[in-house]
Amino acid sequence: MTASSPLPTPLGDFRQHPLARELAALSSEQLLWLSGYAYGLAQRGAGAVAAVPATDSKPALTATVLYGSQTGNAKRLAEQLHSELQAQGIAARVLRASDYPTRELAQEKLLLVAISTQGEGEPPEDSIALFKFLASNRAPKLPQLKYAIFALGDRSYNQFCAAGKNLAGLLDKLGASEWQPRVDADVEYDADAKRWRADIVEQAKKLQPVSSAPSAQVLPLRPATAAHYHRDKPFPAPVLAVQKITARDSSKDVRHIELSLAGSGLSYEPGDTLGIWPRNPALVVDAVLATLALDGESPVVIDGEALSLRRWLSEKRELTQLAKPVLERYQQIAQQEKLAELLKPAQASALQAFLTAHQFLDVLQQFPARLSAEQLVSVLRPLTPRLYSIASSQKLVGDEVHLTVGVVDEQTDAGRRVGAASRFLADLNDSETVEVFVEHNPAFRLPDDDSRDLILIGPGTGIAPFRAFVQERAERAAGGANVGKIWLFFGNQHFTSQFLYQTEWQAALKSGALSKLSLAFSRDQAERIYVQHRLREQAKAVYDWLERGAAVYLCGDAKQMAPDVHAALREIIAEQSGKDLTYADEYLDRLREEGRYRRDVY
Amino acid sequence: MSGPSEVEGIKARSQFLRGSLKESVADEHTGAIRADDTMIIKFHGSYQQDDRDLRAERAEQKLEPLYSFMLRVRMPAGVATPAQWLKMDELARTYGNDTLKLTTRQAFQLHGVLKRNLKATIQGISSVALDTIAACGDINRNVILSANPEQSDAWQQVYPHVQAVATHLLPKTKAYHEIWLDGELVEGGEPEEEPIYGPTYLPRKFKTAFVVPPVNDVDVFAHDMGFIAIFDNGKLAGFNVTVGGGLGSTHGDKTTYPRLADVIGFVTPEQLLSVAEHIVTTQRDHGERSVRKHARLKYTIAKHGIDWFKRELEARTGFALAPAREFTFDHNGDRFGWVDGTDGRAHLTLHIDGGRVVDRDGKRLLSGLREIAKIHAGDFRLTPNQNLVIANVPARLRGRIDALVAEYGMGQYQTVTPLRRDALACVSLPTCSLAMAEAERYLPDFVGKVEALLEQNGLLSFPLNLRITGCPNGCARPWLAEVGLIGKAPGRYNLYLGGDAAGTRFNQLYRENIDEPTILAELAPLFGRFASERKPTERFGDWLHRAAVLTAAA
Numbered sequence A: 001m002t003a004s005s006p007l008p009t010p011l012g013d014f015r016q017h018p019l020a021r022e023l024a025a026l027s028s029e030q031l032l033w034l035s036g037y038a039y040g041l042a043q044r045g046a047g048a049v050a051a052v053p054a055t056d057s058k059p060a061l062t063a064t065v066l067y068g069s070q071t072g073n074a075k076r077l078a079e080q081l082h083s084e085l086q087a088q089g090i091a092a093r094v095l096r097a098s099d100y101p102t103r104e105l106a107q108e109k110l111l112l113v114a115i116s117t118q119g120e121g122e123p124p125e126d127s128i129a130l131f132k133f134l135a136s137n138r139a140p141k142l143p144q145l146k147y148a149i150f151a152l153g154d155r156s157y158n159q160f161c162a163a164g165k166n167l168a169g170l171l172d173k174l175g176a177s178e179w180q181p182r183v184d185a186d187v188e189y190d191a192d193a194k195r196w197r198a199d200i201v202e203q204a205k206k207l208q209p210v211s212s213a214p215s216a217q218v219l220p221l222r223p224a225t226a227a228h229y230h231r232d233k234p235f236p237a238p239v240l241a242v243q244k245i246t247a248r249d250s251s252k253d254v255r256h257i258e259l260s261l262a263g264s265g266l267s268y269e270p271g272d273t274l275g276i277w278p279r280n281p282a283l284v285v286d287a288v289l290a291t292l293a294l295d296g297e298s299p300v301v302i303d304g305e306a307l308s309l310r311r312w313l314s315e316k317r318e319l320t321q322l323a324k325p326v327l328e329r330y331q332q333i334a335q336q337e338k339l340a341e342l343l344k345p346a347q348a349s350a351l352q353a354f355l356t357a358h359q360f361l362d363v364l365q366q367f368p369a370r371l372s373a374e375q376l377v378s379v380l381r382p383l384t385p386r387l388y389s390i391a392s393s394q395k396l397v398g399d400e401v402h403l404t405v406g407v408v409d410e411q412t413d414a415g416r417r418v419g420a421a422s423r424f425l426a427d428l429n430d431s432e433t434v435e436v437f438v439e440h441n442p443a444f445r446l447p448d449d450d451s452r453d454l455i456l457i458g459p460g461t462g463i464a465p466f467r468a469f470v471q472e473r474a475e476r477a478a479g480g481a482n483v484g485k486i487w488l489f490f491g492n493q494h495f496t497s498q499f500l501y502q503t504e505w506q507a508a509l510k511s512g513a514l515s516k517l518s519l520a521f522s523r524d525q526a527e528r529i530y531v532q533h534r535l536r537e538q539a540k541a542v543y544d545w546l547e548r549g550a551a552v553y554l555c556g557d558a559k560q561m562a563p564d565v566h567a568a569l570r571e572i573i574a575e576q577s578g579k580d581l582t583y584a585d586e587y588l589d590r591l592r593e594e595g596r597y598r599r600d601v602y
Numbered sequence B: 001m002s003g004p005s006e007v008e009g010i011k012a013r014s015q016f017l018r019g020s021l022k023e024s025v026a027d028e029h030t031g032a033i034r035a036d037d038t039m040i041i042k043f044h045g046s047y048q049q050d051d052r053d054l055r056a057e058r059a060e061q062k063l064e065p066l067y068s069f070m071l072r073v074r075m076p077a078g079v080a081t082p083a084q085w086l087k088m089d090e091l092a093r094t095y096g097n098d099t100l101k102l103t104t105r106q107a108f109q110l111h112g113v114l115k116r117n118l119k120a121t122i123q124g125i126s127s128v129a130l131d132t133i134a135a136c137g138d139i140n141r142n143v144i145l146s147a148n149p150e151q152s153d154a155w156q157q158v159y160p161h162v163q164a165v166a167t168h169l170l171p172k173t174k175a176y177h178e179i180w181l182d183g184e185l186v187e188g189g190e191p192e193e194e195p196i197y198g199p200t201y202l203p204r205k206f207k208t209a210f211v212v213p214p215v216n217d218v219d220v221f222a223h224d225m226g227f228i229a230i231f232d233n234g235k236l237a238g239f240n241v242t243v244g245g246g247l248g249s250t251h252g253d254k255t256t257y258p259r260l261a262d263v264i265g266f267v268t269p270e271q272l273l274s275v276a277e278h279i280v281t282t283q284r285d286h287g288e289r290s291v292r293k294h295a296r297l298k299y300t301i302a303k304h305g306i307d308w309f310k311r312e313l314e315a316r317t318g319f320a321l322a323p324a325r326e327f328t329f330d331h332n333g334d335r336f337g338w339v340d341g342t343d344g345r346a347h348l349t350l351h352i353d354g355g356r357v358v359d360r361d362g363k364r365l366l367s368g369l370r371e372i373a374k375i376h377a378g379d380f381r382l383t384p385n386q387n388l389v390i391a392n393v394p395a396r397l398r399g400r401i402d403a404l405v406a407e408y409g410m411g412q413y414q415t416v417t418p419l420r421r422d423a424l425a426c427v428s429l430p431t432c433s434l435a436m437a438e439a440e441r442y443l444p445d446f447v448g449k450v451e452a453l454l455e456q457n458g459l460l461s462f463p464l465n466l467r468i469t470g471c472p473n474g475c476a477r478p479w480l481a482e483v484g485l486i487g488k489a490p491g492r493y494n495l496y497l498g499g500d501a502a503g504t505r506f507n508q509l510y511r512e513n514i515d516e517p518t519i520l521a522e523l524a525p526l527f528g529r530f531a532s533e534r535k536p537t538e539r540f541g542d543w544l545h546r547a548a549v550l551t552a553a554a
């Protein structure tokens, strides 16, 4: 079809329709919502539109449900709230923070936010721009705005729910008012979330003008490819390969994992993540059973679900990650003096240190107690899925999905400590399946413009999504696209044993799929060298690339690497532009706004 | 006739051995260097290798082979000072694989040096006035000399001539200094000249050995060029000249073969340099440059005849060679234990299993020799049989050195059987890229099995010269052993029998491509017969001929 021929639509040449221009400004999520909304209207028959006390005169309450989410928890919560509101006929939209049109803020009446905290008290990547906007002079006064925040976090971090708290502070400063009390939720947030959603829906109903008829029932539509497999109904993916990709003498064990999605209807884009429901490795379950002298075969019934204790522990409960509520419940039974001490408010930082460096086995060893099988299952919290960056492009691998998994497995004085998911994945063999779902990550997509140059910074397992990016770009190039250059920064401890996908990168350099590869092996020489050092060494070239429109992607460690790389980029920009760090911050903000500085850190 | 081989082109383009080594070394994406540079780096004393034990595994791990470099140190006559020893020991532990290899040509080898450490390692070697220049490559290599401490007077007279020939035949290019030692760049392209070699150097490797009879520890007939020292009443008179030795061959290719050198005459010490230079230039101009397999001097001589070679040489030197003088060799092994010198100093020859200086199983050679080097006032001499002489020990230090030898478990020379003491194996797997079967790693085990056979026949204290190599290149000179094993495939060897004890007669192929049980089954009855038929001092290799075992089998 040529560009000039009008689309045959019920609206005539739709491109001339006033709606067309409005629609063009909407994000894909907004469009999806709208399509459902429109569909709902259509279901209620002609004239329904008139019945909606819409737009100009007396608007029904339009709430905006906003989320800032890294690993999908806040997103899920927001989407649930959104559909519950709609089910009650309350008009609402749901948006990722990065998709929120900030110019509408001044008219916004009710903002319902679910937001997690990342890094060390930072907002998730998708919310950083919004935070900056709210803190800037450009932010309007917001006396009309009522808000409610559900903050997701983890008490084992110093800056517990800092993003939620900071968001509240920013909104307060602009004159907004807290509508419902903020909830700061720990890792076990399900019950809190349920209550919060119910409260919100209840209160929102009260705000709703009595006269107004229920608006259109919005039927959420999914893209055609949308799978019927999701987090709570994962797909059992057959294992195709589990290959160690660090050498024999490497201190780190990293596995390249290939799974099959054939027949699942699941699809993904480079930048997306794969959720994995692990099973606790037998060695962990056995150790817990042995320490408590419990029989794995004894049946345990909790909330009407009857399983053997062993199955509870391997399939349903978290054994390798601790959380404060678990310790508190444990303490109720254990009544251990030392543990009581640790749980005192004054010991918060000691507790945090304990939680991040120990597992349930350590608790059993350090604060021994006798637990019945039922007590044990009730004390523990539900098993949670783990996320892994997808390391493949479907354009190349079709129905397969590849991951790059760093195995957590350490011999400590107290015994062997393994990561539930990474150990589980590493030990899979190819007659087995693993329960997976795709967690889309629109904040970490390749630029729409293939010809844009890319600077990819992914040390350690942070390399994973960039393998997908390079594959995708190479396939697009093979399909005739005019693709930009790619400059990859990779680092690890040792060149000979931990150069992940070395032979693939060498081939990519040869074929031109990769233009430049800068390497930092931190422990191959006396002084430690990391990717940020390589960036600085190449400051001029990095800045040139940025000036010529390159997009920067960063993936991997959130604690050390991401801040260090960010600092390096700031310095490079300040120094190379001949301006200062304030300018560099603005520069980076602009990159972020333009989608040219994207991060996926964990 | 075909044109020059690919290697000839690489040499010609290399601008006197520079190639693109600098760029290759700087490339951080790989532990390897460019293909052409792998030829050039040999002239700098290094081979690119990879750990063959890990090759398949790493390919699955999406990792390139574990590339590393072997560095061979050029040390005329295998002489090293304690300071040099200590530096090599340090480099082995810092950049190498925690071992020092003493080679069959009296050199140190470091194995496992990663590309990024090459420069630092070579600079370390240079810091103690050693180098790796021309330790490998198509050029005259390390010049070797008998290590026999019993003849320290004779040794002292010959040694300066070894140094003179070694220095005279060094390449003149400054490439080595430029690339590794940050030496100044020679300006403007190629102002350099190689008066002896020319821009493409020699057609093939070239090896020179000096020997002091009656010990033929260097196996003088195995080298391209040899000088047999001749003494008149204890004073050096000159040298018998040998040419055209070489061992390497290819399984199944009859156009390649080991060849014993010819003795072509006698020269005085004054004539030595000229003769050495012109043997080299004759080979430079007449050696085969299209087919590398046929490029050693031995094939040049086989092609043109020894008389032609002698005429050509004399035309170049401008003088005639005198007739060769009388000499005899009695054996090619080392003399172990303490030997008193004439000047009050003594020499201790230690047995080094496979020439590998390493801390292993209670034998802590690397640590022990480090301790000895710390107190030693004389020097070290590497022997052509991969052993070590602690030379010129003043009487007062003997006790301390003995104590260290005992403390670090280095006294094998006193306890092991003659078989084990004299046995040789080349490096082979996992570093040697040409290896077809195990050698160094297999030797200790295999010797144990042969010892058992000897013991059954009451021969355990009897000397028997056994050598194993992983392929027919012959790096441990297996054709000169009484029993030689030459690798064919993993676990399979060709069995050669019948060399003499003095390194003057080749053995013969006895059985092809056999495994260990078959090898032992072949040897057992021969040992049995030998035990009952032998004359009192007769060696196994000689008996095989007298008893016509070999002709019968051939």
Ligand code: SRM
Residues within 6 Å of the ligand: B047, B049, B070, B072, B102, B103, B104, B105, B106, B107, B109, B135, B141, B142, B205, B207, B222, B245, B246, B247, B248, B249, B296, B355, B386, B425, B426, B427, B428, B431, B432, B433, B434, B473, B474, B475, B476, B477
């Ligand atoms: C280290 C050493 C064996 C040992 O265990 O001591 C050795 C080791 C190697 N030799 Fe050798 N040769 C060694 C003495 C010999 C000898 C014995 C001698 O010269 O007294 C010979 C037989 C004499 C001769 O040259 O004919 C020997 C004949 C070869 C050959 C066959 C040459 C030929 O003309 O066919 C090769 C292969 C080649 O050059 O293509 C070879 C090649 C090699 C290489 C470099 C393999 C390669 O080309 O990739 C081996 C390195 C293994 C490693 O990992 O270290 N090596 N090589 C000896 C080092 C001597 C030195 O310090 O320079």
Ligand SMILES: Cc1cc2nc3c(=O)[nH]c(=O)nc-3n(C[C@H](O)[C@H](O)[C@H](O)COP(=O)(O)OP(=O)(O)OC[C@H]3O[C@@H](n4cnc5c(N)ncnc54)[C@H](O)[C@@H]3O)c2cc1C
Residues within 6 Å of the ligand: A070, A071, A273, A278, A320, A321, A322, A355, A356, A357, A358, A359, A362, A386, A387, A388, A389, A390, A404, A405, A406, A407, A408, A410, A412, A417, A418, A419, A420, A421, A422, A423, A461, A462, A464, A600, A601, A602
């Ligand atoms: C968006 C995103 C993308 C990701 N992408 C990747 C990826 O591509 N590749 C990848 O490898 N990972 C990735 N991760 C991390 C991954 O999700 C998991 O967190 C990681 O694999 C560890 O999970 P696990 O189940 O193996 O360990 P867990 O079972 O979570 O165990 C870890 C816990 O064990 C405890 N512990 C650790 N060491 C010790 C010790 N020595 N003694 C006592 N206790 C100890 C600590 O409490 C720690 O929290 C990503 C994460 C996110 C959020």
Ligand SMILES: Cc1cc2nc3c(=O)[nH]c(=O)nc-3n(C[C@H](O)[C@H](O)[C@H](O)COP(=O)(O)O)c2cc1C
Residues within 6 Å of the ligand: A068, A069, A070, A071, A072, A073, A074, A075, A115, A116, A117, A118, A119, A120, A121, A122, A124, A152, A153, A154, A155, A157, A158, A159, A160, A161, A162, A187, A558, A601, A602
């Ligand atoms: C790398 C990382 C850093 C985190 N840092 C914090 C933190 O500083 N404070 C906090 O309360 N929670 C922190 N958390 C916990 C998350 O906020 C929590 O897991 C939340 O449920 C994630 O929600 P999301 O999936 O919507 O991003 C961190 C989690 C990760 C993975």
Ligand code: SF4
Residues within 6 Å of the ligand: B426, B427, B428, B429, B432, B433, B434, B435, B436, B439, B469, B470, B471, B472, B473, B474, B475, B476
């Ligand atoms: S004989 Fe063959 S296997 Fe042994 S070191 Fe020489 S080239 Fe390698």
